[in-house]
Amino acid sequence: MYCLGTSLLHPPFREINFSVIGQYVDYLVKEQGVKNIFVNGTTGEGLSLSISERRRVAEEWVTKGRNKLDQVVIHVGALSLKESQELAQHAAEIGADGIAVIAPFFLKPWNKDVLINFLKEVAAAAPALPFYYYHIPALTGVKIRAEEVLDGIQEKIPTFQGLKFSDTDLLDFAQCVDQNRQRQFAFLFGVDEQLLSALVMGATGAVGSTYNYLGKKTNQMLEAFERKDFSSALNHQFCIQRFINFVVKLGFGVSQTKAIMTLVSGIPMGPPRLPLQKASREFTDNAEAKLRSLDFLSFNDLKDGNLEACS
Numbered sequence: 001m002y003c004l005g006t007s008l009l010h011p012p013f014r015e016i017n018f019s020v021i022g023q024y025v026d027y028l029v030k031e032q033g034v035k036n037i038f039v040n041g042t043t044g045e046g047l048s049l050s051i052s053e054r055r056r057v058a059e060e061w062v063t064k065g066r067n068k069l070d071q072v073v074i075h076v077g078a079l080s081l082k083e084s085q086e087l088a089q090h091a092a093e094i095g096a097d098g099i100a101v102i103a104p105f106f107l108k109p110w111n112k113d114v115l116i117n118f119l120k121e122v123a124a125a126a127p128a129l130p131f132y133y134y135h136i137p138a139l140t141g142v143k144i145r146a147e148e149v150l151d152g153i154q155e156k157i158p159t160f161q162g163l164k165f166s167d168t169d170l171l172d173f174a175q176c177v178d179q180n181r182q183r184q185f186a187f188l189f190g191v192d193e194q195l196l197s198a199l200v201m202g203a204t205g206a207v208g209s210t211y212n213y214l215g216k217k218t219n220q221m222l223e224a225f226e227r228k229d230f231s232s233a234l235n236h237q238f239c240i241q242r243f244i245n246f247v248v249k250l251g252f253g254v255s256q257t258k259a260i261m262t263l264v265s266g267i268p269m270g271p272p273r274l275p276l277q278k279a280s281r282e283f284t285d286n287a288e289a290k291l292r293s294l295d296f297l298s299f300n301d302l303k304d305g306n307l308e309a310c311s
């Protein structure tokens with residue numbers, strides 16, 4: 001059984017609009033089949049929030065997701081170890097299902113042992129919570145291979161539960177899986193356009209931004225893969241890639257994800273925080289046309305005779 005999680009956006013962002021989180025939970029569960037949530041990560045601009053905002057966002061997701069969601073994992077990484085520990089402790093207090101931590105990215109750990117020492121101190125602040133290492137080297141600039149980080153990690157961090165791997169180095173990812181086959185780790189892949197390849201390498205789940213609005217489509221791919229219908233799985237992945245490839249060429253990131261999610265779900269996600277800039281109208285119009293042509297927005301008038309449709 002593969003589990004699909006999504007990285008969350010924050011609704012209206014100059015001041016966070018907590019009031020739409022309940023609606024957001026229902027949308028993900030009912031419309032996208034997504035029941036695992038990763039809060040305050042990259043897509044959620046977790047590092048652009050104040051500590052008190054991060055606490056409040058985590059509380060809202062845990063509360064509104066109760067009896068609806070399977071897992072709410074809170075990203076608690078921060079440059080300050082103390083703040084990270086405070087957030088880890090808070091996640092435990094509010095009843096989150098796990099915590100994740102990125103590598104500190106200003107004064108950086110220069111080798112694996114230093115990085116593990118940092119992660120260990122955070123994990124120790126929430127000794128009963130499953131701990132995930134969030135590997136995202138393109139954004140942190142910490143290039144220590146995940147394979148190295150995982151080597152012997154359980155001895156240092158007894159709560160270690162798994163890896164959230166947001167990188168395109170499939171050799172590194174596959175080595176993480178291969179070298180830890182005896183352990184029951186979760187291997188969550190975070191490059192949505194390459195998920196099928198990662199499933200072949202042993203990914204046990206996925207966390208990504210596009211599952212906010214392509215969760216249903218991705219679940220179809222996961223189901224096809226599980227029943228060993230690789231041809232259908234590949235068609236689904238190609239289809240998802242057609243969209244991601246299109247938006248990547250236009251310039252795609254957190255701001256654009258917010259615009260697309262607003263469009264698809266009807267839930268206002270608001271603008272991002274500085275230094276990010278709001279997606280342009282031109283981007284949104286083009287993305288909408290592409291979503292329609294692929295039948296990701298179910299508009300009946302487009303279904304007939306649409307050669308590009310993916311459903």
Ligand SMILES: CC(=O)N[C@@H]([C@@H](O)[C@H](O)[C@H](O)CO)[C@@H](O)CC(=O)C(=O)O
Nearest residue numbers: 007041042043166190191192207208209
């Ligand atoms: C760099 C980045 O934002 N990567 C996204 C992907 O979902 C990405 O948007 C997608 O693969 C499209 O390239 C996720 O890995 C990030 C993520 O899971 C998070 O929000 O924490």
